[in-house]
Amino acid sequence: MTNLLLLLIGVPTAFGLVALLLKRYEIRSVVVVMAALIQAGLAVAFAASVGGSLPWQSGPAPAFLDYIILGLELTIAAAIAIIGARKRRLIPLVLALVQAALAIAGEKWTGGIESERLFVADQISLLLVVLVGLVGGLILFYSSGYMKTYTEEHPEIKDRRRVFACVMLVFLGAMYGLVVANDLRLMLLFWEMTTLASYLLIGYARTQEAQKSAFRALNLNLIGGISFSLAVILLAAKAGTVELDKLQALGKAGGASLAMVLAPAVFLALAGLVKSAQLPFTSWLLGAMVAPTPVSALLHSSTMVKAGVFLLLKLAPVLSGTMPGYLVAFVGAITFLGASFAAVSQRNAKRILALSTVSNLGLIVTCAGIGSYQLVWVAFFLILFHALAKALLFLGTGTVSVGTGSLDVEEMSGLVVSMPRVTLLMIVGISAMFIAPFGMLVSKWAAMEAFINLNSIVSPLMIVILAYGSAVTVLFWTKWLGLLVKIPDPTAPRGLLEAKVTKQEFIAEATLAILTIAACVTFPFVSAHVVEPYLLATYQQAFGLNRGNAFVTVLMVVMTVVVPGLLIFLTRKPAAFSPAYMSGRPQGPGLSFRGSKATEKRVETRNYYLTEFFEEGRILGAGSGIALLLIVIIIGTVLL
Amino acid sequence: MIFRTENLVAIGFVVLGPIIGGLIAGVDRILTARMQGRIGPPLLQPFYDLSKLFSKRIAPVNRLQVPFIVSHLIFVVLTGFLFFEGSDILLIIFVLTLAEVFLVLAAYSTGSPYAAIGAERELLLMTAYEPMIILTLVGLYQAAKSFNFYEILASTTPLILQLPGIYIGLLFILVMKLQKSPFDLATSHHAHQELVKGLTADMGGPVLGLVELAHWYESVYLYAIVFLFFSSSMLAACIGLVATFFFVILIDNVTARVKWQAALASAWIITLVAGAGNLVPFYLITRGH
Incomplete structure (x- = not known):
């Protein structure tokens, strides 16, 4: 099953990279539609194959994974820092550096810990897997038609549909990883990937408004990410684990063990509040509507904001x-x-x-x-x-x-x-x-x-x-x-x-x-x-x-x-329609009446x-x- | 198939509902007339009016209007059926909202300015009274520990004494729900006013008859909810019901129509003060058994 899961995370990501290389729209469009279908199929197959006995658990993480995660995290932080520097935005630059510093400094506590179960999928994870697969797949399919019209209707916006297709697919891959990761370091990696992906998608049009909204989303979600990092470090330092299911178990046990994990759970919950656009962090999601429709649909339905409530729901037994x-x-x-x-x-x-x-x-x-x-x-x-x-x-x-x-x-x-x-x-x-x-x-x-x-x-x-x-x-x-x-x-x-x-x-x-x-x-x-x-x-x-x-x-x-x-x-076929009441002589079947000197007066309501x-x-x-x-x-x- | 008393009552509602509702309307008109110093129409006048409406030709304004109105009636009747059949009344009241939505959509579909204003205002009234309806049902539940009409009916303590604030709130929105003055801003019974007929401006003949019929059905279970507040004693129930009915008509006759701002704000404030002000402490006292 682990292999199927890795395929589920890897296939959309790989297709995304392929889409980036394909210059011809027609060919790329076929590839994107194929990717949409295949990933939806994989999602349903994974849910069906593990659904029999839940929660499904994978084995421990390979020893070297720790370094890969750290490396990738630093890469994302570096990418965001570079974006911040190039666009002359101080806040994302600083936040990315803080995140990188936390990742390195956190190694002191999290470094030696090996998680017993890298992935755990329960019913909530599978709900998200199926939703991401079906809804995400349909949105991708839709975008292959919509983005063509969009590009034709907006000649002023540079055609970056290759990047668009790539990021959408990588986003789906990251969502799959996020909802099944049990090792919180791994979940954080996917968490930050969705943050970066939403930045890229919201800013697609590169207008001033799009840039502003994209950076707002980036900044707020980076703050959420930092809260997540703090939670992981706190959990490692206090309870000696980085696994979500152990956090849940300790929380449910109550008493002293709950006291031990309550602070990390709260910092994770804060990250969830930001991601699910709760007040006072709502502005990033409202600003995100400048993005092309498929992006809004994706952020609002099965990804991004749902990642936030997903995490909160996982924490429900602890916070209750x-x-x-x-x-x-x-x-x-x-x-x-x-x-x-x-x-x-x-x-x-x-x-x-x-x-x-x-x-x-x-x-x-x-x-x-x-x-x-x-x-x-x-x-x-x-x-x-x-x-x-x-x-x-x-x-x-x-x-x-x-x-x-x-x-x-x-x-x-x-x-x-x-x-x-x-x-x-x-x-x-x-x-x-x-x-x-x-x-x-x-x-x-x-x-x-x-x-x-x-x-x-x-x-x-x-x-x-x-x-x-x-x-x-x-x-x-x-x-x-x-x-x-x-x-x-x-x-x-x-x-x-x-x-x-x-x-x-x-x-x-x-x-x-x-x-x-x-x-x-x-x-x-x-x-x-x-x-x-x-x-x-x-x-x-x-x-x-x-x-x-x-x-x-x-x-x-x-x-x-x-x-x-x-x-x-x-x-469906009534004999005839009466005109609507106009308080005057109606003029034909439409919403207008005959005014003085036989002029036609249109009626509009708001x-x-x-x-x-x-x-x-x-x-x-x-x-x-x-x-x-x-x-x-x-x-x-x-x-x- | 097992036939319970509840099923009989529910079927009875479907069959007899219009007769009871029509009689309520008839008494309403006589009482109103007497308050205004007139003698008023015969008791059966609403039935004569309705039969006249049904004798006319159907003249739809568009192809959605009639389906929406018929859906409105069907869902109003269904709400009442499920209500008397013993279904969860909190769930049922959401079905009633659906019925109201159909009526509003029928008005919207015609596009005439009078119907459009009527539709908007009816929606506003729905927004104004809905919180109180929900609080009423929650209050009844908390007192009787049930959302079943018959189980609340069987409660031995007089609910009015436990839920006086909620009763006052309900009384307030009852005026709205029954389209009475001062809250008759979406539609009125008098076509010569500035709204014409508002919500129903584009409805005539049998179509208007169906709306009237739905209104009769609705008034039956609205008064049934009022009945629940006094159900511990038959005498109290009769007095309470008659007094409530009389009060609604009195208010209708002594007040002038208010603007939507006043309707929305007053309903919400009453809901908060009388409704929530009653429910919150009552819940806290009775919780955890």
Whole structure:
């Protein structure tokens, strides 16, 4: 199995390097699509082959690996330092040097330690492996179509698609390594690789804005990386190990052994908070939306931010019930609430999606920080459903914005007429994010029940936060949905803007939509066969939906798809349409009325954005302040 | 197939729901009229109105409007069915949100300025009342240790005494949910006002009839939730229900429509003060058994 795993990490990386050498777009495109398919196949094969008896564990690391890891780490630090020096940016230069110094100085404590198990894969790792494989693969496939249009539409941006393809593939390889590494030194290496990769991808366009956002992402994630390094050194110095599973075991044992590993766990958690873009570190993910669509889709769905919550979820058994754990949960809760409030006032589609990601990650962080077995169940499904639906929405938004020439959601008004096929897929994605029977909302409902059953002092506060947050979620998604289904003129020809949609884009989006619905229908099965065994092994307690609720949710998913679908099909050819009410003489079927002297007056409507209540800067500013204070307290509790 | 009483009640709701809902609407109109010094229509007037609506021709504005409205009705009925069938009411209330979303989308789809404003405002009202609904259900759960309608119904202590703040919050948003003044800003019963009919401006004939029907169904289980607060004694339940009903109509008649800012802010503040102010200490006292 170890060989299969090494293939899984190595193959995308190798394909990435090959892509870098191929100059012809057509050939490279074929190679990238092949790589996407092969790595997805490998991911599923690995999950299937180790899935029978989890956790799967590899043997110890070869003796020389230590030096290779150190060498590679220093190479990454050097690369970042050089980037910083060349672009005249002091902060990344300094941070990279600090990281390098920590790597060398840390050898004093970590150098002699040999880890017993280099890799460990449990159900959470495999969830990420499968998501990276399928979602990452589909995003790569999409990018082979999208980047062609992107390059044609943006002649001012230098064509660096070779580097793009290479970095995307290496990114996937690093993600696989990250989610199965048990030796934290190795995980740190992959962690820093994803940081560097996101810098390169966010800065793809090389405009001033892109550069600024890329450096912001780099700086914040380097700080996270330094926190990670400190955690590894602390763990080695205090507990004499660098292995994640041993950290978990010591933490679960409680008492003195928990006290020994709490500080390293907290520093790892901080790294996770940065990577999952929690307040006050949110700005890097919001800035990242300047990148081409496939990058946003990748960062938001299955990679990068999910690496952050993945690590937090792994730490959940350690943090559960501790003061820092509760504080981490509150950072998540504030992020959840703040980001969903801020999303109400946005018109930019990518920004709505980004804030919704931050908000959902906040909820996952809350679940992981409190870490009861029921909340871990919730976090697992939030990760699953969010990855699928958010990838779908980003890819869909990318496709739509090429058609409408804008990222403004108001420009998506009437999209159901001008891009009916893509709109249908977008509706699936949006529905999956907030509508009752679909996964995200089922997870939120389960979170509510989990908080109630928690019987903790924090429960009622979390319930109140969740109640307000989910109400606002309904508001900003339905507003968007409403624009999509608006039909200004029922007699207008359909599909006018759909000509530019490439086959690759549509196939990737349609597959994601099918996966989203499939996940919603099959999740009781996933719960019974994947999540509950994990909870039993980790917490000696399992949570699953009772049969009645599972039945109700699956029934609802089917009904939500079938009822409107069937009705729309049955009424597809009505006799005639009445004009909409205009408070005047309507002029034909479209949205216009006859004014004085028989002039035609067009009617346009715009959505509410409620900026006086939901102003982004104020909300995120206040949230950042509180979150920063909480983080200071978290560090204080473990250091003092 | 085993038939439980719950199933019978749920089927009873589907069959009799419109009759009870229609009668509620009829009494509402008579009471309103009396408050305004009029005699008012006969009790069965809502049924006459509805049958007239259904006798008209369907005139859709676009191809999505009718499917969305029918979906709205189906999901409102389904919510009630599952509610009386004994499903988890917290889960069910999210299904009701879905039903509301269909109604809002039907209004959005027409694109007319009146419907668009109505749709936006209805969404705002949903945002305003939803936190309180969730807190209400959590409060009921915490008191009765169940999300099942019948198990909460069977609780022996009067829930109103344990959850007075939550009851006040519920009363407040009930006015919103039933589209009563001062929160009738998304749609009103009077077509001559500045909104025309807002949310339902582009709906007419049988389509409007379906919306009205859904509204009747909805009012039945909204009042069923109110009933739960008094369920320990039949007499108290009847008095509580009648008083609540009377209060909602009184408020409808003595207040003027507010702006959306006031609706959202007041609902959220009441939710926080009365709702959360009741729930948080109540949870802390009753937790951990």
